[in-house]
Amino acid sequence: MENYLNENFGEVKPKNSSEEALQRWRKLCSIVKNRKRRFRFTANLSKRFEARAIKRSNQEKFRIAVLVSQAALQFIHGITYTVPEEVKAAGFQICADELGSIVEGHNVKKLKVHGGVEGIAEKLSTSITSGISTSEDLLNQRKEIYGINKFTESQVRGFWVFVWEALQDTTLMILAVCAFVSLIVGITTEGWPKGAHDGLGIVASIFLVVFVTATSDYKQSLQFKDLDREKKKITMQVIRNGYRQKISMYDLLPGDIVHLAVGDQVPADGLFVSGFSMLIDESSLSGESEPVNVNAENPFLLSGTKVRDGSCKMLVTT
Template identity: 40%
Template sequence: MFIAIGGIDTLDEKQLLARKEIFGENTLPERKKKRFWEFMVDALSDVTLIVLIVCGILSLILGLTIEKDKTVGWIEGASILVAVLIVVLISSLNDFQKEKQFRELSAIKDDVIVSVTRNFKRMQIPAKELLVGDLLHLSTGDIVTADGLLLKGYDVKVDNSSLTGESEPVEKSPNEDPVIYSGTKILAGYGILLVCAVGVRSQTGIIHRLVSSNASISAQGKKRTSEHKESEPTGESTHLLSEEHKYSSSSSSDVSEPDESVIEGSGSVLQKKLEDLAVRIGYFGMMMAVLTFLILVIRFCIKTYTVRRFDVADLAEFLKFFIVGITVLVVAVPEGLPLAVTIALAFSVKRMLRDKNLVRHLDACETMGSATTICSDKTGTLTTNQMTVAACEFAHVQKDCLQYDKAPLGRTSKDIVEQIASVNSTAEVPAITLLFGEIVIHSVSTIQQVLIEDDGRCEYLGSSTECALLYFLRVHNIDYAKYRKTCEVAKLVTFSSARKRMSTIIYLPQEEIYRVLCKGAGEVVLGRCAFLYREDTGKGPLTPELRDYYQQRIDDYAQKGLRTLTFAYKDLSKETFEARGANTDFVESSLIFMGIVGIKDPVRPEVVNAIKQCQKAGIVVRMVTGDNVLTACTIAKECGILDADYSFFSVMEGPDFRNRVTEADGPFMTALLLSSLLIF
């Protein structure tokens, strides 16, 4: 059977619907919703209410048979039954609303957005709308939401611990091991996955069925344990089942059951204390109820039977005393005390959701009340994550530089393109091709970077840094799609927080050479450059004076709060690439410096006031970021985390921090932790 691939074949609406009917949707069977009357049945299962119902019925019977005035004798029994009905309705309504809240929160929690290519278009859709044949774009940190084959990938490493229990990363490649299962996590690299199985047919669905069937077998096994020993799961299956909880909690494709335990947690400290208090009060209430009943009975017996003998009508009095005792018990037992906290927290979560703050565990609301320190990321948390190229500088003849220091980018003049192009005097190594081509090819290599135009409006998909560079090309009328179609990627060395750079090696068939394009943190890439692009020869030595100059420019950008990126390149012959292309250190050494780009990421307008409120409450706010130290300090001062006259000890880089807080054998040295540290 031939299956059209959504990314490279055009599919109309009927074909998409047919595919959904044949292969299913990317959802799992939902747990059956409890109806309102089922909550009423659960509420009526309370022993106290059952006793009250029995007492109400007996009181009603006695009132209609033994009481002298039968016209009003039924009122007490009917009142008890009506009171029980009201309690049951209120309790059922609370439980019904609570489950509804948890279902809504669970749906939001599992509403994962994925990036796919369908009908030649790159788009972002909910994971539950994935269909077989779609091209799913994966990047570092993603949870795979469907089973599929890796069609294209660079240094892809997958965490299969949710399936196999093995913590070691597994390398995936299109040729050797292309199968990737749902629920696994992408630890490194980038790739495009052809979706082959979704929903109940995916690995998530298989485990879901195993667990469901195992639960049914366990329920039946209580009656027929000895007869069904041979039907127990094998060791491998048992291991899969034991991993299901961890799997379901980490897999973003499991959008079926709103597991209250995931959202509500195992109970906060306050809830546990309230439950313990409710039990203690319940014991005390039971003692008082029994004592009240005994006192009333003894008092009635002394007062009545010293005068006359027992009469059948006295049973009604004893029943009244019993009802009074039960009433005392019902009033004294605060069974709704822990529930009140849960309901209050659930409604608080809904309120916070309006502020774009999803709380996955209710007890987190209580825990955060005890927080003394907040360690916050910078990009996207303290800043808007809407980046634009605000400044750039490219190598010119000898020490001269082309400077561009205007923001926002929308005001950019096209003259800069002509000036950059004027650097190129040879057809052999055109500067504008190198620079713009490097931006495009890098964005292609990371796979998730796309810029879509829709009715003149730009929509960004993927890394905001890469999108800022693509928009930079768009402003200068550079067709990045052309580069994507023509370039042949031979190798990609992915970005990591430790390396702070990435490199792409492309093959140029006309020149029969391989070109290394490197992009990364300003000071890191500059440190690996040995040459500078020159107009006459294509490259010249990067002298210490020039290196100091460009390092100063990087620092200047950083002090303005700009994220700096340095671009460099290097050409390799076919023989050199075949012999030493696998050596990353060699490939990324002796590079030719091309230029610097400064990217602006504005601080969120509400951040300054929020940090002031935290500091007023005695909470220390720290910034944790992988950016340049000077850039981070500028943003920290802008946010109010650092004062204008901050000390040297307020800023620390990762290696220094780890050296200070750990000994040689590993344990933390808490005595060295300073309360004023700003961690990088």
């Protein structure tokens, strides 16, 4: 009935009586003959009350669901992060594990929780403009808490390892069997020492080949080790005590402000501070050939990647 009135008498404004007034009016008309038929085209107040109750119930459920999800997100993204005592005692407000989870996980929400790049810099006791202090005590303290920017190098394999590898050659194994058979047959037929000459000659040849091969491989491994060490001697432009200076990438510490330009290798994990047109080649990590645009919205820089275009200042985190 309400739809019919709206379609045919839309210009007539309803009185908009309250539901309580309509209910009182119907109670007063309870003596009307065939009351059910009389009010069949009027609004069904019981259904209205039921619909309103369902609506209120759904709104309350939705509100509770939103509150629960917000609480879960706060827990997941580490809003309840507590600083370890040793970190706090050293004058810092964030630990290495938390920094790693932010940068390696590209966790923007957790970064915002800590106050963004400026907040991270403050918790690392550094300045975006002047960098960290060069005081020896403070640098050592920073090294103790966060470590150094260097992986533990694998030990150089010893000479006898290469000797053992040379002995695994199939040809030499066959020659060794032949030498053994020659010794047995020669000594049996001609006696000692005349019958052992051929077998001992083969054995001497085997040892000569093994030691020459092992010596060559060992020297080559040492040369590759030195070459790799020289290749990794990369110097970076950093700001310390407000002055720009060059230091080895192995001397970088969390809190350092590093300048990056086209062709540079990102020396450590860090956060974009300022710059322009930064394109990072992450193919060495992800295998993707498409460069990644790094800016204030996506400030994460990973160690080992290369700057394809642009320049920036980076805050070292791990």
